[in-house]
Amino acid sequence: MAEKSPQELIQIDLTPPPRKWMNPAVDFEARRGTWSYPGGVKSLDYLGMPNVREWSPTDADWKLPENWQQIIHDGFKDLLKKYRTLEIFMDICVRCGACADKCHFFIGSGDPKNMPVLRAELLRSIYRKDFTAAGKILGSLAGARELTEEVLKEWYYYFFQCTECRRCSVYCPYGIDTAEITMMARELMNLVGLNINWIMEPVANCKRTGNHLGIQPHTYKDNVEFMCDELEDVTGIKLDPPINRKGAEILFVIPSADYFADPGTYTFVGYLMLFEHIGLDYTLSSYASDGGNFGLFNTAENMKKLNWKIYHEAKRLGVKWILGGECGHMWRVMHQYMDTMNGPADFLEVPRSPITGTVFENTTSTKMTHICEFTSDLIKHNKLKLDKSRNDQFRVTFHDSCNPARAMGFLEEPRYVIENVCNHFYEMPENTIREHTFCCAGGAGLGNDENMEMRMRGGLPRGNAVRWVRDHHGVNRLTCICAIDRATLPPLVEYWSPGVDVSGIHELVGNALIMEGEKERTTDIRGVPVQPEKGEQDDV
Amino acid sequence: MYDASKIVVGLAVFVVLATSPLWYNALSSASPAAPELSQPTNGSTECVEETAFMRANHMDLLDQWRDTVVRDDVRTYTSEMSGKTYTMSLSDTCLDCHSKKDQFCDACHTYSAVDPYCWTCHVVPEEAQ
């Protein structure tokens, strides 16, 4: 937890200092709590990454390869040839400043280099120097600067202080997407061996075991069985979910956190209860055991490698289509990258709900449907027996996760599910939800403990919005459809808005489902006794 | 994906629009030269003020004349150039020399797309038509 109290942390001055931004100097020692540790040698070696070494951001010497400037220059050139986005985003920013106060990290820190425009300028200034005539001739007058070691250190600090949430790109008149710029910067830094462990270790784990957490298949099975045992205590029903079962109709892919830690595990059993309830012909996979993909936060190549297993496993198991669980960045990959990288999925069939007969026309190419699409279709067709009142102890709000909101346009489906499984649903203020949603400040690999102060700072806008619904509507449950959220929001709300719990949506679905042959529920699926609604509460 | 065809079409539209005046003129039969103004037929050799001043500022002078006549009932103008006096009248004084409205007023006004509102009140004298 951050050492500063919320009252100390919120003393934020958004006025930038008078000095110019072009002379970088990041004091890593003084700024502990706001940056992440470098990638571990073991993970990097396993992945075959370039320029692996032991180093620390607090060292004066980062042990860069001798020709590091040339490496970055060549890498930059290569990326410009590969990505039109980079070309355009480097050339067309007018520095209107519309993005400036849209970043949660800027709002929470007041550090001017967290203004998206300036974050991009960190890269753009080098681009100008290396690749534009104006920059070469006019130098700093045209906003160009030399790539020095200090600049590189600044890159490391600020490009691992962006959660790639894309909120700024909503407001940019040209749609300049800082997530894309951050991804490019991370590609470049990666070339000279600058990356962070909270990304690289999961990537290495994921390559080896199939999931970020490094859970091996026997543990996978144990975890699933353990959760089912726990669930039996609540419902009286013993589930036996299929794993790696060939010939199932549907492969169900989830983020690994869902079978690893609370509160994701409750979401996980929510899925399983749903599938049991409707008698779905599906299978889990302990090989394709993570839909999440930290390659997205590292390099396009690693993203592709980690994502490759999804279609590979679908083919091996002979399923007809793929269903995906609640996860934000996983869905950015599944929606915007998977088909391009590892498609075409011509061996699969167009997803069709075996229960309602609905053909998911919006997934005809990837053949992968989101669990909330699937569930809302079931609810719409009255295929679920639900008792909303079982969630009456919860006054619920919904946190739009960045990627489903801003990379998929996935706004109504989760709300429809929530409104059908609970009676008390309250929206946070409109500038903090839907396409305007604020990040949990722990995405894109930044959800580690050493970065806690920055997470709490970046979490201020979200925390404040939660606090608002808590104070005005008595909200005590913050729902989301993202595994990173389920891991990073609990400390965030504990800090900024205590008294609110975090859960996935399918946990609430699990609570509300009336299972065949179940015993009377005296607790929710967390095992917390169900308290009857106390007295009159303001419902507005 | 490159979307090359869309970009080429977009660029073509841009180039055509940006160069449209060049095409327009090339296809137009009108002469680009400024209109030749007809010289006074009544023997007069000078205007009320310097020619250069008149070319750029005649509208101001006429505006001033109108206000002076209509509001102050003063009808005589003394030239700053020559000290001569003139009756402030568009129809009588101006058109006395510049006797053809279409060859004098309209030629330039049409050329430079100016639409003065003199003639919304004033009647064009028959001989000037």
Added chain:
Amino acid sequence: MGALISLVAVAAIVLLASVGASTGDGLRFVFGVILPGVAFAVFLGGIIFRVVHWAKSPVPFRIPTTTGQAKSLPWIHNNELEAPSGLPGVIGRMALEVLAFRSLFRNTRVEILPEKSKVNYIADKALWAAAMAFHWAMFIIVLRHFRFFVEPVPAWVEMLQSVDGFFQIGLPVYYGTTFLMVVGLAYLLARRFFDSKVRYISLPTDYFALYLLLGIALTGIVMRHIEKIDVVQVKAAIVGWASFQPAVPVGVGLWYFVHVTLVSALLIYFPFSKLLHAPGVFLSPTRNLANNNRVRRHINPWNPDIQGHSYAEWEDEFRDKLKASGYALEKE
């Protein structure tokens, strides 16, 4: 500092034009005919070069930023203008972006009240309004200038003039767009001076573009309303130039040369600067792509031919543990 350097640069251009125009017919020809010709060629060629350069890099991934509900289940109302599912929606979205600055219209201002532990977001449309005023006014002014560029003058130009001068204030009438352009530019410049965040991010070049545009607007106003020039000679000079019959402009005065030189500077500066946002916005992949990722496969021309860690490798590595846990295996 950057603001000052740019001011000096623009002042130097003005000075150069003034001196040149007062020196003799030779330099008048240079500033009145050759420079605009070169500038126009650089402008056209530069933009084509830049756009083609952009176009040579592919868009490897389809990454629209969705700002509304996507098309999914048939009973969920989708927002085609914010998360278009196909070309018509994209065209609508781009039209809104280009013509109405849709994204800028969303602008808010954040306010932190530490004593109340509160963060507020306040709608802030001033930037949008100023940007709209300036861009639209400039666009209409450019169109109005067609009266100098072509002969005969088409009816739509006269119509545009009469609408723009609807209030018939002053003689010659003041155009509404004159006011809007200057006020818009003044606001955009003022926020670079007085908004601490915008001041911090502003580069010298940001001021340069604004000064140029303001200089152009102000010299235009001078010629129309203050030190009036002989419009017929101006037209003769320009339409002659645009008919490939150039001649040394006569009887047009100093302001004309300053105006034309500033415009030339802007045209030359355009393809090497942030002014490329004009063509660039059309190519921005977060806006100009349909959010139909799961319906139509997007092709990446450099998609590397790499595979992940295969099931067989995985099974090999964990064989003993898989067996012990009773998994069905591909190879026993």
